[in-house]
Amino acid sequence: MRRILIVLLLAILLLPAPHKNKPELFGPGPLLVTARALPLSATDPAIHSSGALDYLGGWQLSSPHRGFGGISSLLVDGRDEVLALSDSGTLMGFTLHPGPGSRHPFIAPLPVRTQDQDQPWWAWDSEAIAHDPVTDRYWVGFEMLQRICRYAPGFSRVESCRTWPEIEAWPETGSIESMARLPDGRFLVIAEMGMRGDGTHDTLLFSGDPAESATPSPIHLRYVPPKGYRPTDAVALDGRRLLVLNRRVTLKDLFTATLAVIELPASPRPDDRLWARPIARLAPPLLADNFEGLAITREGSRIILWIASDDNHEFFQRTLLLKFALKQGRPDIP
Helix, strand or coil: HHHHHHHHHHHHHHHHCCCCCCCCCCCCEECCEEECCCCCCCCCCCCCCCCCCCEEEEEEECCCCCCCCCCEEEEEECCCCEEEECCCEEEEECCCCCCCCCCCCCCCCCCCHHHHHHHHHCCEEEEEEEEEECCCCCEEEECCCCCCEEECCHCCCEEEECCCHHHHCCCCCEEEEEECCCCCCCCEEEEEEEEECCEEEEEEEEECCCCCCCCCEEEEEEEEEEEEEEEEEEEEEECCCCEEEEEEEEEEEEEEEEEEEEEECCCCCCCEECCEEEEEECCEEEECEEEEEEEEEEEEEEEEEEEECEEEEEEEEEEEEEEEEEEECCCCCC
């Protein structure tokens, strides 16, 4: 049975993504989400940390809505309100601690431009999200369409989209997987399977908005992941440091994840290497699944990290949401 599962998992992760499991089109509406609390370790409830991460809580999420799941990226605000994006162009908003003033839970498809309405519903493989808190605009990276789109506040409409030849050169089912917006307005986009001959992942550093036609061509950098892992999401810690979530699937452990720090050079040049420095690992008996979403918030002086899994709408996977505090001052966190 275990070997059958690993074959299924490898098919999901390494072959062109089938659309049979993706929910067909539906309209916006309310969303009921159930959250079941989980310990970090399945064998020892006293374990509350992994590497540089202190465990603050974790939940298995479920919903009767057929569109729920498939979370590939997410944003979280200071009130623990979650805005999750699935790999089929679906937004899901909910909160872990409902109260006065909380957002009403909802589910809705991303808006689509008139000229894009002939695209099949399953092609909107949205894998990455970024947000500018000043303008309240959003950016979404689409893997199969190989484009980046910018959305108005509240996702009310599509403002602009751009397809870059640098991204079109990546495999269609392994292109945009990680996208982070830096505080100065630059964007970093990492290919999941757009790899060089030496195993590094092609990485694009944009000097400005990647959805704008006036933005200059990006600089090519090289992301060096932990051995055997592929990047699935990234967030900025500050102007130069980023956290990258990495995923691996093996016969022994099935899904595992490694969180790593990378640091941009002060003056990046083409082909500069971004070396991943692992700071935490999630593998059995700790909670582990197909982790694809990474978000960052702050509680006072603490940096809070959120990690979510993509269940691929498969019966043998789970939608997990984990909350950690980053241990600061450690030598492995520069």
